[in-house]
Amino acid sequence: MHTLVTHFEELLKNLRPPEERLIAARDIPPLVRAYLKAHEEFPTVAPHSHLVGSYGQDTSVRDVKDVDFLVRVAGDPAENEPEAKRLIQELKKVLDGLPEALGYNGSTNIDIERARRSVHVYFQDHDFHLDVVPCIAPNGFDEILYVPDRGFNRWIESHPVGVITLLKELNETNGDKVRALVKLLKHFRNVHMITRKPKSYWLLALVLHHVSKDDGLDTSQPLAVLFRDLLDAIYWQYTIVLHTSDTATPNIPDPILGHNVSWNWARSHFETFMRRIDDGRTWAQAALTATDRSVAIEKWQKVFGEEYFPANVTEAASRMASVGLPGKAFTTGTGLVVPNKTDAGIVTPIQRTTFHGKNQA
Amino acid sequence: MARTKPNIPRRIRPLNLAMQATHIRHRFPQFACRIQQGCAIWRGALQPRLTSPLYQVEISYKQKKLPKVRVISPPLAANAPHLYSDGTLCLYWPKEWRWQPDTLIAETILPWTASWLYYYELWLDTDQWLAPSSHDPVNEELICRRD
Numbered sequence: 145m146h147t148l149v150t151h152f153e154e155l156l157k158n159l160r161p162p163e164e165r166l167i168a169a170r171d172i173p174p175l176v177r178a179y180l181k182a183h184e185e186f187p188t189v190a191p192h193s194h195l196v197g198s199y200g201q202d203t204s205v206r207d208v209k210d211v212d213f214l215v216r217v218a219g220d221p222a223e224n225e226p227e228a229k230r231l232i233q234e235l236k237k238v239l240d241g242l243p244e245a246l247g248y249n250g251s252t253n254i255d256i257e258r259a260r261r262s263v264h265v266y267f268q269d270h271d272f273h274l275d276v277v278p279c280i281a282p283n284g285f286d287e288i289l290y291v292p293d294r295g296f297n298r299w300i301e302s303h304p305v306g307v308i309t310l311l312k313e314l315n316e317t318n319g320d321k322v323r324a325l326v327k328l329l330k331h332f333r334n335v336h337m338i339t340r341k342p343k344s345y346w347l348l349a350l351v352l353h354h355v356s357k358d359d360g361l362d363t364s365q366p367l368a369v370l371f372r373d374l375l376d377a378i379y380w381q382y383t384i385v386l387h388t389s390d391t392a393t394p395n396i397p398d399p400i401l402g403h404n405v406s407w408n409w410a411r412s413h414f415e416t417f418m419r420r421i422d423d424g425r426t427w428a429q430a431a432l433t434a435t436d437r438s439v440a441i442e443k444w445q446k447v448f449g450e451e452y453f454p455a456n457v458t459e460a461a462s463r464m465a466s467v468g469l470p471g472k473a474f475t476t477g478t479g480l481v482v483p484n485k486t487d488a489g490i491v492t493p494i495q496r497t498t499f500h501g502k503n504q505a
Numbered sequence: 506m507a508r509t510k511p512n513i514p515r516r517i518r519p520l521n522l523a524m525q526a527t528h529i530r531h532r533f534p535q536f537a538c539r540i541q542q543g544c545a546i547w548r549g550a551l552q553p554r555l556t557s558p559l560y561q562v563e564i565s566y567k568q569k570k571l572p573k574v575r576v577i578s579p580p581l582a583a584n585a586p587h588l589y590s591d592g593t594l595c596l597y598w599p600k601e602w603r604w605q606p607d608t609l610i611a612e613t614i615l616p617w618t619a620s621w622l623y624y625y626e627l628w629l630d631t632d633q634w635l636a637p638s639s640h641d642p643v644n645e646e647l648i649c650r651r652d
Contacts, residue, residue, distance in 0.1 A: 480553060
């Protein structure tokens with residue numbers, strides 16, 4: 145079996161969003177926080193804002209332009225106080241001056257017409273959006289909070305930071321593979337579902353479900369095997385819905401609150417999703433059973449796209465070899481070979497050595 | 506009058522199994538130890554890269570003997586390089602470095618095992634052993650000259 149560990153590592157590198165956007169996602173929210181704090185006509189409550197969404201989860205892939213973050217305001221959600229509709233208008237009014245205040249050129253479009261619970265700020269020069277979601281967080285961001293519903297008529301429960309925390313915990317207890325799985329599934333969707341895309345949050349919920357459930361995915365496997373197993377698990381989870389009804393769609397439960405997050409999944413879109421998942425798991429299985437490495441690579445390229453899944457990793461392997469050299473590199477307590485000392489617990493220098501034994505290379 | 510100490514070579518003070526176990530537990534806490542008839546056996550998992558499988562590894566060590574390291578699972582490729590004929594890993598070149606009983610497994614054998622796995626995976630993907638090897642032409646030439 146060719147597990148192509150180096151190829152998958154390179155694939156993940158190829159899925160990283162452009163550096164400029166990562167920097168913007170890191171740098172702009174604090175500036176927005178300071179901007180809002182300075183505008184007394186829109187009072188916010190400490191700690192004022194929190195990065196959420198795919199950048200907050202560190203699961204963004206490629207060209208994700210939306211940077212989501214929460215802005216905390218005072219209020220009583222049960223009494224619809226402040227009135228969600230009025231508040232979102234006030235937030236929009238304040239954010240109108242944001243691009244100019246941050247020194248960005250180009251036009252700005254603030255959009256509250258879309259099916260979002262946010263004020264949408266577009267930075268033309270940087271080709272990315274801020275989705276600013278107002279929230280009432282009676283017990284801070286780490287607990288259940290309240291965001292406007294779709295029509296901005298009332299405040300409804302949400303727990304985005306709980307999802308981030310759950311993902312972080314599952315990732316740490318599963319060899320750092322859960323975030324990678326989410327990224328691979330999102331990228332698979334982007335490659336094979338140009339339209340009729342299932343939402344990123346649904347995919348995240350599916351991964352968290354299959355990792356955390358009893359008899360869930362075996363995360364001790366290499367990423368290649370794990371991804372095949374994930375597609376298999378999703379396929380078998382929903383095949384009964386596909387074959388026993390002409391109209392039903394699955395209910396994907398929210399990972400924290402448990403409500404159905406895929407309530408608006410159209411049947412035709414669900415059918416497309418299942419066809420693509422079936423294709424993906426078939427190709428992945430063929431890749432894992434191929435005896436020839438080039439055949440395995442070709443199959444994975446069908447899954448993830450030729451431009452993302454590398455055919456040749458000679459250069460990448462030499463680079464990895466030089467940063468992992470005994471005498472220079474370190475190992476963490478879990479055996480991860482790293483080029484530098486990290487903050488993550490105890491690391492041990494790998495002393496210089498020359499490997500010996502029979503030579504079959 | 507100060508007495509001069511005779512110039513006696515330093516005596517190696519062997520580390521006992523309990524001391525080895527303490528250091529391994531400190532640096533690689535997921536390794537569990539059992540001792541059978543004077544032989545310590547540590548079992549645990551190592552994952553050299555984020556995309557790697559978890560390798561179940563066994564280290565056995567009896568004082569006055571050499572530590573031996575074996576990968577329990579997943580099975581290694583049949584033609585994997587840098588293994589001894591009994592399937593244990595060749596982590597160092599005895600012409601260059603020798604095991605001493607005062608050496609810590611946690612600071613040598615275990616980090617080298619992680620390193621071996623790291624380069625084994627690169628070998629799987631490229632057919633080339635990209636770490637220092639006693640079979641490199643430079644090293645082989647050195648041996649010929651020494652011999």
